[in-house]
Amino acid sequence: MEIPVINLEELEGEKRSTTMSLLHDACGKWGFFWVENHGVDEELMEKVKALVNKHYEETMKETFYGSDVARTFGGAVAEASNIDWESSFFYRHQPDSNLSDLPELLREAMNQFVKQLINLAERLAELMSENLGLEKDYIKKTFSEPYVGTKVASTQSAPIPRLFVNLGDQIEVVSNGIYKSIRHRVLADKNGSRLSMATFYNPGGDAIISPAPKLVYPSQYRFQDYLDYYFTTKFSDKAARFQSVKEMLV
Template sequence: MEIPVIDFDELNDEKRRKTMELLHQACEKWGFFKIENHGIDKKLMEKVKHLVNSHYEENLKERFYESEIAKALENKGNNSDIDWESSFFIWHRPTSNIDEIANLSEDLRKAMDEYIAQLVKLAEKLSRLMCENLGLEKCFIKEAFSGSKGPSVGTKVAKYPQCPHPQQVRGLREHTDAGGIILLLQDDQVPGDQVEVLSNGRYRSTLHRVMANENGSRLSIATFYNPAGDAIISPAPKLLYPNHFSFQDYLKLYATTKFSDKGLRFESMKKMADGHYNGLT
């Protein structure tokens, strides 16, 4: 089964409506999708991957295979719960820690900064499209994520090395794709599952794993566009069901609107509960 593919070029022509519907379905039913023609410089993407791989080979590979993780793999049976990865985390916004990470080349630092600037623009564009599909103000998600300092942006760089016993380690997250970008709304390990909460459960988070490989290694450069630490996350009021109404009032409305769209009926109940009911339009 192929995952949904969202072509951003089709947002600018007669296919826009169909593409927006596909995006909406992908968010509701899948929780992840691939983006094509995303606007991120592909040469820059390849440069970042090349530099990250070089950093691993020069600074992390030998240390990983000598680590307690690698040693534990030889001493445990098939039921082990080993997290087979070599990783580090770069914070970009609101403050950066990239200068504090040992042995990162100047080329990698500059390339990563440029890449993240483009990726943030993509995340904000996508958040506006999601808001449009949900019937929210276009800046709702960005503003909800902002807190006092703006959204939090960080990248987990993970290398899943060649594994001699892949059946003995747990599945791992993977966010890479040749030339494209795989987007997960929120992996369910991220505290709060923020998009799911903001959308009142309409856009669900997803659990995503990839297994270790005995024939080669995998690279994941997973950037997270998250709320600020002090951002308060709650469902968008516009997406909540009507509340604080009597069942008798609902029955009266239903009797006159039973052939109407349920969404319109709920909107009318919201207005009724707020004392502003003027009937269905």
Template sequence: MKVREKNRGERKKMEKFPVVDMGKLNTEEKTSTMEMIKDACENWSFFELVNHGISTELMDTVERLTKENYKQCMEQRFRKMVASKGLETAQYEINYLDWESTFFLSHLPLSNISEIPDLHHDYRKAMKEFAVELEKVAELLLNLLCENLGLEKGYLKKVFYGSKGPNFGTKVSNYPPCPKPELIKGLRAHTDAGGIILLFQDDKVGGLQLLKDGLWIDVPPMRHSIVINLGDQLEVITNGKYKSVMHRVIAQRDGNRMSIASFYNPGNDAIISPSPALVKELDETSQVYPKFVFDDYMKLYAGLKFHAKEPRFEAMKAMESNIPITTV
């Protein structure tokens, strides 16, 4: 009976997963749409965007070319890795690696797309176009968050800027069929280190889950949507008003799941700290998050990605005295 009640609870939460229609921001429904974004940021840290302005033709092209690239260039390498590590015959839970095939693209401050091997011309061109469109969506969202938080327009972009502009890059992943999904995660649970994450995920093969109220909740696949989630830096800047949440990918026995996650992050030398305007709202006993240089956080995160975020924040707080005083 308890299991059935839990499952009903999970289904109920799934039904309420926030889906934001960006097209309504230019209509009389803007207020309710902004309220939906606000609620999603405060209570979910995840939401799904539709009518976001990126053409469906471009998204279809990116999906087709990503899946073709995996079959032609990456599938055989992945199979060799699986065989070399004996993953198909694993008898115990694997906690040291993920069942995924990935490569990374950098867009800002410098692009490396021309340097990535095995990407043919059409794929490079499509990914460049897609990155430009995603950057627009990311910067629009940052301004919408500013509006909801009562911050001046452009505040978050300015904080992220540093001296050379934001870091913007894409992790292209495929999650092939896994013979033992009960023992191997597609991607182990973690919070994202950066700012705002924009995900174009497979609409046929699911697996992405977030942790909410102690339950793992499916992020529903939806054609031509962009899934948004908030990273650790927005938790710090909002002084905990918005929080990053643990999420993971469950490997599937059938189907190859495509995941294109783009990360709009602060520049390496950007100084991250709680917004003074949001700290003023608190009483003297309320927690204030640390102040740090983003690159220092990333160096720490590299070895602790799959651990709780709170010790990372504490470690950054211990380094605060080394941070120069600046105003934004």
């Protein structure tokens, strides 16, 4: 099976319906997908990657190799099975930022890069809201004001595989389980290192997260009332029937 690929350019033409269906299926069955024509400048992406690598080499690498973790590299695999091989640092973007600590070139490039990523995240949030039958800005409003940060990790040479976990729990909750939060796993390469950059678009700390009421089954209804309604609508769509019952209870 191949990872789904969502081409955002196709949302503008006759393939919009098909693309929206692909996105809905990817969110519901996979929990992740590739995005093409996403609006994030590719040259800027490469520039940020090069500057981040340079920053790691200059500020993090020596510290990591002097750590207790690095000294276990020559030890037995059995003794290293629970060791965290990751060397990482975290950039905060909003609501507060620590980018002032970075070299000027990296700071400027990262600011531009993250603005584009936020635009992409909010566009995808609108598309997911639409697919779920919610108001277009439902997820964006739920996450407001979002916390945005970027984790940069270098997984150094290690004698064993290393797993990373990154869950999208909040979307699974808001969608009432229609969209899935999956485990993000990374296999360390014993022959080299791996640089990853993950920008998180998270709800703000005070955001209240719960399933969208429109996506929750009706509750606390008298069965005979449901049965009376069912007999007049038994050949109709079940989701529409549940929605009608919920509206009857309001």
